Amino acid sequence: MTCSDLVVTKFVPSRGEAVRKTGKGSGSLESAQQFFGAELRHWRTTRGLSLRQLAELTHESYALIYRVEKAERSPSADLAVRADAVLNTDGALKRSWSRVEQAKAAAKKAPEPIASTLGLGWDSSTASTVGTVAGLWRADLSGVEPVVGAAWTPEAALDPARRWLSHDDDLDTSHRGGRRIGRSEVEVMWSMCRAFADADHHLGGGYARSTLIQFVNQTVLPLLAGTYDAETGRQLLTAAARLSDLGGFMCFDSARQGLGQRYYIQALRLASAAGDRALGAHILADMSLQAHDLGRPREALALAEAGHRTARDCGSPSTAARCSALQARAHALAGDRPATAAAMTTAEHELNTAQPDDEPFWIRFFTPEQLAAEFMYAAHDLGQSAEVQEHAPTVLASSAAMQRREVLAASTLASSYLPGTRSKFSTVDVERACDILTKALPSAAGLTSARGLTSINSVRRQLAPYHSLPAVQEVEQTFAEFATAGS
Template structure:
C-alpha cells in the first residue's frame, strides 16, 4: 500500500520540471551532481525520491543538489526553502545557514543575507544552531576548492575596486572596535548589499576574483562579529558561515580559520563547550602549517578559551603556551585583520579562562598586561576592565572591584555592545554576593 504524498511543494516542483513520472531520472541527476560538485558517491534511486515526497529530508548537501537539478531544468534558481522539507523549514533563513556548494550559490546566499541584515528586524531571538556551525566547519575543510573564479557580467571589476573595498574594511573594523557592534552593522550590511553584491555578479579575471572574494569574506566576517557583539546570534552565525564560504572561494585558508575561530568564540559565549572545542580545533588545524604568528596566536588563544570552558585545565595551559610562543614570534607582518591581536588580548583571554576555572588569584597576575591596550580598542578596554573588576570581586578585593567596576560602567556608556553589558552583569552578580557592597553592585546593573 502506497503512503500518501506529504511534501506537496517538492511534488509540484517535480511536476513543473517534468520529473513527476520519472523519479529515477531525478535521482540519477542528483547523484551525478553530487559526484561533479563534491566528489561524492551517491546512489539515490526512485525509492529515494518516493521517501523525499513523503517527508524524509536528506542530509546536506543533498537538498542543495536537488534544488540545483530542478533549477537547471526549470531555467531559474530554486531556493532550498521551496523544496518543502519540514526539517529545513523549521530553521529560519535555512539557505543562509548552510555552507553553499557552488560559487553561484555562495553569491546568492551572501547577497540575500546582506539584503536581509540591511533591514533592521525584531527577530534577533532566533537561535544559534550548533550542528550547522560544525557542518560549516567540516565542509570548509573538505569540500573541493573552486578552480576558476573568472566571471562575465555587466560590470567590470578590477584591482582598484578591490583596494577601495579594503579601505572600507579597515574603516568598518575601526568603527566596530571603537563603538561596538551595534553602531554600524546595518550600515555595513547596506554597503555589502548595495556595493559588493553587484561586484560579485560582475566581470573579472580569476586573479581579481580571488581578491574580490577575499575582501568580501573579510567584510562579511566583520558584519558577523558586529552581529555577535550585538547579541543577534542567528544573524552572526549566518554571516560567519557565508564569510567562511567566501574565504574558501578566495583560497584564503588563514582568514577562513579566523572565521571558524570566531564561530568557536560565539559558541563559547553561548556556553556550548563541546562545539567550541570542535570548532577551535578545526580552526587551528585548518590554518595550515605556518600561519602568520599573530594568526596562530589568535587561533590557539581561542582554543585555550574553549578548553577552559570545558574544564580541561591541562589543555587550556598547553594552548595558552602555544599562543604565547606564537605571539613572541610576531613581527607585525601578518594580515591586517590579525594585527589587532596583542599581548593585552592574550592576557585578557588568560584572565577570562582562569576565572572560568575558578582561579581568580592567578587571573589577577595577568591584569596589568590586559589593560595595556592601544587607544582604538575601546570595547576591549571596557571588557578587560570589567573582567579585572570581576577577578578582584571573586578574590575578595571588594574596594578594587567596585572602583574598577565604576570605571568599566563609564566606558560602557560610549559603546553599543551587548557583550560589554553581559560582562558588567557578571561583575554585578559577583559584587552582589558581598552584602557590604550591594550599593556599588546595583549601580552597575
C-alpha cells in the first residue's frame, strides 16, 4: 500500500474496533433524543393525555411537544421537569434529558445550505449519481437539517422502483480523476460492509451509523473520485451501493425515515449503474420493510413485488423468499388473510430451493429462522395471537447475541398475551407478558434501535391498565434501571 492508502487503513485495524468507535457524536445524540421522545410519549399516553392537553399543562406549544416526541427537537430542562411533575414519572424524564445533554456535548454539527430534495431523484448518468451520493453523505456528516431531519414521502416511494425495472445498466462506469483505484481498495470496502452489517444486525442502526458516515466521507468518496476502468468502476459502485443501503437501513432503524429513504433511492441507483440485479432486489426489500414499518401497505407491497420480480429474474431464491415474506407482511398490514397465506407459502417454497453458498453474502442472514420471524410479524399484524406464539420460540432460540431481533420478537410475543386493537380473541395473560418482556430488557440495554424501543414501549402501554400488579411494577422497575444504565 502507498501513503495515499493511509486514510483507508485507519478504519481497518479490526472489525470490532472499527465498529466500537461510534459512542460519541451525532449518532448518540439522535439515540438520546429518540429515547426522550419515546419516554415522553409513553408517559403521556399512559396518563391518558393528548398532545394538546400535555402542552397546556406544561405551558408549552402543541408543536413543540409533537416535535420532541418525534425526536425532531431537543427537550429543555424546564420541559423535562414540568412534564415529570404533570405526568408523575418520579424523575424519569429529567434523567432522560441528562442523556440528551451529554450527547449534545459530544456532538459537533456544521449545517450548510443544501437543497431539501437532495437524494430523492434518479439521476440520468453515473457521474451525476455519484455527485448526488457524495452530497447526501456530506450533508449527513454535517447534520444539514433539511436532509437529516426530512420526513419519508410516499410520493417518492414508488418512482425509483419503476425506474429500476425499466433502466438499462450504465454503459460506461470508468472514471478519470485522482489516484488509480484497484481491487485492494474494493476489498477494503467489502470488508467494512460486512463489519457494519454485523454491528447493525446485533445492536441496531444507531450503534455504528456515525462511524459509517465517517468511513464513507473519508475513504469511499475519494475512491469514487479516483481513476479506474469500467470493471473496477462496477465493483466500486456495487460496494458503494451496499454501503448506502446499510446507511438507509441504519437511518430507518434509528427513526431517520426521510434520510433513510434517500439513501435507499441512491443505493438502488448505484446498483443499477453497476448492473447488480441481486443487490437491487435486496435494496427494494429493505425499502418495502421501511414502508411497512411506517404503516404504508400499498407502497410496501409494490416495492416487495418489484424486488421479487428482480430476484426471480436474476436467480436469487433467498432474496425472492424474503420479498415474498415482505409481500405477506404487506397483505397482513392491509388485513388480507388469504393473500398473506399465499405469499407465505411462496416464500417457504422459494427458501427451500435456495443454496446459501450460491447466494450473495448480504442475503445469507435470511434463514428458516428469519422466515419464521417474518411469519410471526405477519400473524401479529393480523391479530393471530396463537400463530405468533407458535413461531416465537423458533425465533427467540435463534436470536442469541442478536439483541435487536430478540427485543422485537420478545415484544411481539409479549403483546400477543395482552388485549390489543388487532388481537380480539386472544387469552389475556399479564403475568406471562411481563415475564417475557422482563427477560428481554437486558438485551435492550445495549441496543441503539428506535424500532426496538418502540416495540418495548408499545407493550408497556398495553400493560398500563394493569399498573397495580406486582409483575407490571417489576417491568417498570427493570426498565427504569436499564434507562439509568444507558445514561
